[in-house]
Amino acid sequence: MARLDPERVQRATEIVARYPSRRSALLPLLHLAQEQDGHVGEDAMEHIAELLDLTPAEVVGTASFYTMFKREPIGTYLVSVCTNIACLIDGGFELLEHAEHSLGVRPDGTTVDGLFTLEEVECLAHCDKAPCLQVNYRFFGSVTPDDFDRLCDDLRSRRLERDVPRHGVLNRDTRPHPMSAARDGT
Amino acid sequence: MAFRGAPDILFSRMGFDDSHTVDRYVRTGGYEALPIALKRSPEELVEEVKISGLRGRGGAGFSAGMKWSFLPADIFPRYLVVNGDEGEPATFKDHQLIERDPHQLIEGTAIAAYALKCSLAFLYIRGEFALGLERLTQAVAEAYARGHLGRDIFRSGFELDIVVHAGAGAYICGEETALLDSLEGHRGEPRIRPPFPAVKGLYQKPTVVNNVETLSNLPWIVKHGGAAYAALGNDKSTGTRIWSLSGHVNRPGNYETELATVTFRDLFFDPELGGGIRGGDEVKAFVPGGASAPWFGPDQLDCPLDLDEVQRRGSMLGSGSVVVMNEHTCAVRAAWRITKFFAHESCGKCTPCREGGSWLEKVLKRIELGAGREEDLDLLLDVCDNLAPGLSWPPGQTTICVLGPSIPSSIYTSIRMFRDEYLTHVKEGGCPFR
Numbered sequence: 001m002a003r004l005d006p007e008r009v010q011r012a013t014e015i016v017a018r019y020p021s022r023r024s025a026l027l028p029l030l031h032l033a034q035e036q037d038g039h040v041g042e043d044a045m046e047h048i049a050e051l052l053d054l055t056p057a058e059v060v061g062t063a064s065f066y067t068m069f070k071r072e073p074i075g076t077y078l079v080s081v082c083t084n085i086a087c088l089i090d091g092g093f094e095l096l097e098h099a100e101h102s103l104g105v106r107p108d109g110t111t112v113d114g115l116f117t118l119e120e121v122e123c124l125a126h127c128d129k130a131p132c133l134q135v136n137y138r139f140f141g142s143v144t145p146d147d148f149d150r151l152c153d154d155l156r157s158r159r160l161e162r163d164v165p166r167h168g169v170l171n172r173d174t175r176p177h178p179m180s181a182a183r184d185g186t
Numbered sequence: 187m188a189f190r191g192a193p194d195i196l197f198s199r200m201g202f203d204d205s206h207t208v209d210r211y212v213r214t215g216g217y218e219a220l221p222i223a224l225k226r227s228p229e230e231l232v233e234e235v236k237i238s239g240l241r242g243r244g245g246a247g248f249s250a251g252m253k254w255s256f257l258p259a260d261i262f263p264r265y266l267v268v269n270g271d272e273g274e275p276a277t278f279k280d281h282q283l284i285e286r287d288p289h290q291l292i293e294g295t296a297i298a299a300y301a302l303k304c305s306l307a308f309l310y311i312r313g314e315f316a317l318g319l320e321r322l323t324q325a326v327a328e329a330y331a332r333g334h335l336g337r338d339i340f341r342s343g344f345e346l347d348i349v350v351h352a353g354a355g356a357y358i359c360g361e362e363t364a365l366l367d368s369l370e371g372h373r374g375e376p377r378i379r380p381p382f383p384a385v386k387g388l389y390q391k392p393t394v395v396n397n398v399e400t401l402s403n404l405p406w407i408v409k410h411g412g413a414a415y416a417a418l419g420n421d422k423s424t425g426t427r428i429w430s431l432s433g434h435v436n437r438p439g440n441y442e443t444e445l446a447t448v449t450f451r452d453l454f455f456d457p458e459l460g461g462g463i464r465g466g467d468e469v470k471a472f473v474p475g476g477a478s479a480p481w482f483g484p485d486q487l488d489c490p491l492d493l494d495e496v497q498r499r500g501s502m503l504g505s506g507s508v509v510v511m512n513e514h515t516c517a518v519r520a521a522w523r524i525t526k527f528f529a530h531e532s533c534g535k536c537t538p539c540r541e542g543g544s545w546l547e548k549v550l551k552r553i554e555l556g557a558g559r560e561e562d563l564d565l566l567l568d569v570c571d572n573l574a575p576g577l578s579w580p581p582g583q584t585t586i587c588v589l590g591p592s593i594p595s596s597i598y599t600s601i602r603m604f605r606d607e608y609l610t611h612v613k614e615g616g617c618p619f620r
Contacts, residue, residue, distance in 0.1 A: 023371035065533075068355035085433075085473070085527075127276045136316070170352060171316065173323040
């Protein structure tokens, strides 16, 4: 996809300034690229390499370690169903199976309309509300099959846009860090 | 009040919907501890934390004051890194502390940074905690705006910057040296020790890595004194702690109780805590401290929630997550799913973990699916013994970090407790629970 746009290059510069070492900004910049495009594309990774004085291989080598960085385009909504021990006990696998039938895709598959990507994930730290899932890293707990279908309907009809932004938008508080202001003496 | 009259040290604001806001925090005693701390010397604060007996809440249970005192005296800069990469299966306490009381964590971080004489701290937060990241970022901005962070905090001359840093989905980054590599912009692979982070940590500078819950205790300790904290619990397990309780209990949830004075039976059955087993079923087994911990059977229900006593009995309280399984739970399936987790999360650096984990997962899966053989049990135990020689706790070490040697825990304990169940899978060609 694309290189980082000018607004995000500006944010990248501010993010780099938070760290004693440029490379520390690598994960934050990969998040920034994912926020822009919904995934981390090759052009963006090359651009990040330029910004941090790294080789593209160093950027890809790091990005590929982390499951949250999707290096291929995925759906608008990433549905992450937990099946780890607490969810297993409360029907996590049954929920995943229902999700597969309901969306018509296997884990890591994307629906033909490009709206949903389904994945099976490890513990999300929401275990008192098992079985749980996340949509674009927003939590939904004690999810029954009916809840799941309602949730997908709400997402399709854009009723949850305030709560669940499109994939890649993680932390919506994107103001510059106050530290920079303090250091400038402003 | 927390359970049985103990004070709510960590969860005092959980009754408020707006517990994450600075207004609520200040109205409930927040940011009162930091100015008290800043009037004392850093050395006095380290001493106070030593007196409190506070032990790390991330899993290892190491003395916090001791960890702090390992920093070499005259090397600067030095860094404080807060481990908020909560990923141990069935642990969900830091998630709640970050989302619901971010200012308590910030105040605790500031107190620790002052005691450690460092002016830059990083909050490494699990990437999947989108709401937590937003609230913490917002809270940091509010703390700056009120003069609680930045330059000349409370006119003490002390300067501190806090940077919120999002992880990106890797359990191993909860291991402190892997976390440091990740924070430096690398793949999260654990480092060989020594040197320990206290000597050469972030950017090869002296570094302390503390867990979210550990630091969230500090405002209370500064306000009430280390001795008051140490008066709770017993001599080695002091203060209160949050238990992440899940599985077949009526009331799963996070519960704060005094350490050592409460037993697993209390935690599962007390009406204020777990409220008993659903449907009146029996406890078949339970995970006492995270997926890395060896399982306990019902014979250990009266074991107190005391770090050393649980270790003496062959397991650990670890990250404080307790999973209860009733008699209808398939032990093979549970052990397989936990092993699948470790196989997925192995960083791949050390051979025993990378290879052992995935082969153990495959063998367990074939037993669960009915294609197992009787000799698979010996095979499992043999591979386990290669990962953690001796099959005991704490495990024998064969790898750089403890992830690999933790894989056998659920396998060898479930085979010891439920060997017949494994054999039934083999003989009947499938899972008897399905």
